[in-house]
Amino acid sequence: MSILDRLGDVIKSYLNDEDERIFGKSRNNSFRGDPDLNAAYDELDDYLNEGKEWTSSWSDEAHDRKNDKKTDNSRSSSAYADHLKEEFARRQAEREAQRKAERAQASPKIPETLRKDFAELGINFGSSLAECKASYKKLLKKHHPDRHAGHEGNMKKATEKSSRINVSYRRIEAWYETGKID
Numbered sequence: 001m002s003i004l005d006r007l008g009d010v011i012k013s014y015l016n017d018e019d020e021r022i023f024g025k026s027r028n029n030s031f032r033g034d035p036d037l038n039a040a041y042d043e044l045d046d047y048l049n050e051g052k053e054w055t056s057s058w059s060d061e062a063h064d065r066k067n068d069k070k071t072d073n074s075r076s077s078s079a080y081a082d083h084l085k086e087e088f089a090r091r092q093a094e095r096e097a098q099r100k101a102e103r104a105q106a107s108p109k110i111p112e113t114l115r116k117d118f119a120e121l122g123i124n125f126g127s128s129l130a131e132c133k134a135s136y137k138k139l140l141k142k143h144h145p146d147r148h149a150g151h152e153g154n155m156k157k158a159t160e161k162s163s164r165i166n167v168s169y170r171r172i173e174a175w176y177e178t179g180k181i182d
Contacts, residue, residue, distance in 0.1 A: 003040065010041045114175060117168035129176045136169040 110126050118125045121135045141147075143161040148154035174182050 003036065006034075006037050007040050007044065010037065010044055111175070111181060113181060114172060117171050120164055120168040121172070129173065132169060132172050132176075136165060139165050 115125050118127060118132075121132055121139065123131055123135045127135075140162060143158045143165065145155050145159045145162060148158040171181055174180065
């Protein structure tokens with residue numbers, strides 16, 4: 001990078017800088033620890049301020065216009081933020097209404113004939129299929145005939161219980177999948 005490129009970068013940063021360095025109030029002479037760049041910046045600063053006293057000039061007017069523009073931007077950005085909040089609230093309300101409509105359509109009333117099947121699985125009437133499946137697996141492990149193979153009476157009871165659990169789960173599963181009871 002040549003000295004002219006560096007000088008060009010200094011001029012760009014000097015003219016485009018947003019803080020008060022443009023007006024000579026608080027200048028930071030350290031540019032990433034590069035002494036050549038610091039020297040170029042000092043030379044440019046001396047050249048631009050050579051023999052001039054600080055007076056109101058076009059740069060003050062430009063600074064005032066820039067501040068006015070910032071105020072306008074902040075007004076428009078706050079209006080835009082309000083618009084975004086309103087839009088977000090509207091979309092959220094639409095989504096909630098859509099979810100309610102889907103829930104009303106997706107879950108037709110569960111027939112009362114399945115109440116005893118839910119009770120057999122030990123869950124609340126109208127529980128989801130996932131809850132039914134979890135309860136079914138848990139009860140089937142507990143009442144599987146092979147677990148009670150050492151005692152005939154317990155094995156017979158476990159066989160009957162596992163049979164009732166299977167039938168109840170199959171009926172509930174069929175209703176959730178097809179909407180009909182077998």
